[in-house]
Amino acid sequence: MIKDRKILVMVVAIAMLSSAILLSGCTEEKDENKIIVGTSADFPPFEYTDASGKIIGFDIELITMILESLNYTVEVKDIGFDSLIPSLQSDKIDVIAAGMTITEERDEVIDFSDPYYQADQSVLIKKGSGVEINASHDLENFTASIANLTIGAQTGTTGAGWIQENLIDTEMMDEENFKQYDLYLDAVADLDIGPDRLDAIILDLAVAQAFAENVNREVAYTIVTEENYGFGVKEGNTELVEKINAELEMIIGSDDWTALINKYFE
Ligand code: GLN
Numbered sequence: 001m002i003k004d005r006k007i008l009v010m011v012v013a014i015a016m017l018s019s020a021i022l023l024s025g026c027t028e029e030k031d032e033n034k035i036i037v038g039t040s041a042d043f044p045p046f047e048y049t050d051a052s053g054k055i056i057g058f059d060i061e062l063i064t065m066i067l068e069s070l071n072y073t074v075e076v077k078d079i080g081f082d083s084l085i086p087s088l089q090s091d092k093i094d095v096i097a098a099g100m101t102i103t104e105e106r107d108e109v110i111d112f113s114d115p116y117y118q119a120d121q122s123v124l125i126k127k128g129s130g131v132e133i134n135a136s137h138d139l140e141n142f143t144a145s146i147a148n149l150t151i152g153a154q155t156g157t158t159g160a161g162w163i164q165e166n167l168i169d170t171e172m173m174d175e176e177n178f179k180q181y182d183l184y185l186d187a188v189a190d191l192d193i194g195p196d197r198l199d200a201i202i203l204d205l206a207v208a209q210a211f212a213e214n215v216n217r218e219v220a221y222t223i224v225t226e227e228n229y230g231f232g233v234k235e236g237n238t239e240l241v242e243k244i245n246a247e248l249e250m251i252i253g254s255d256d257w258t259a260l261i262n263k264y265f266e
Helices: 002-033 058-069 081-089 104-109 139-146 158-168 184-193 205-211 238-251 255-265
Strands: 034-039 073-078 110-112 117-126 151-154 178-181 200-204 217-229 232-234
Touching: 002 034, 034 058, 034 081, 058 073, 058 238, 058 255, 081 104, 081 110, 081 232, 104 110, 110 238, 117 158, 117 184, 117 205, 139 158, 139 217, 151 158, 151 184, 158 178, 158 200, 158 217, 178 184, 184 200, 184 205, 184 217, 200 205, 200 217, 205 217, 232 238
Parallel strands: 034 073, 151 178, 151 200
Antiparallel strands: 110 232, 117 200, 117 217
């Protein structure tokens, strides 16, 4: 009888202990294993929303594949491009997946993964709008030919930076003709209205091509900038960058990679 009670006490104690371990494991697991990915879902085919409002795209699938192989659960948050770096710095997100070009300036304030995509800038116009662009390979002729246009770009992007450096800082273009948008989608909406609103948009080539799937728009010029996209993590989070890079190395060139490229670029 005494022995039975002892066993009972022991069984209860073990049960309590293991449920306590289980519970604490659960809460820890929830925080540590969840990664919040920040994006700006106005950038097809890298990140955009499908008809149901779900955020999809090349970047989203790639980073999800990477993080899930690392046993993280992934939540995607849609944030304006210009707010992504501040959100990373204030721990509102853990990773940026937003077709973000690795630039020296950004690299000073956040850390980047290895590059996963190479990009150039381009000029998107409305077909039949009468906007004329000198598409010769001479960059100077081209730049001069667009200096009198109203040109848009998303705030904080390398496209906006290109306009600033090549047209505004050189005093070739009036600052009031440079329109900055929170979202590329809003710039495209203005382009569709026509030259009263906007003549041209400077943006990453693959994205311009995606917007030009609409027959009323066309890519008029490619500005070779040879940018590289990387995933961003908080400055100093070396552990996560290294893990992402190891996965990236395995994925690039694999069958999964080919499938992803075919799905979003062809
Ligand atoms: N690649 C460009 C940049 O990093 C544009 C990115 C974007 O608009 N999502 O600035």
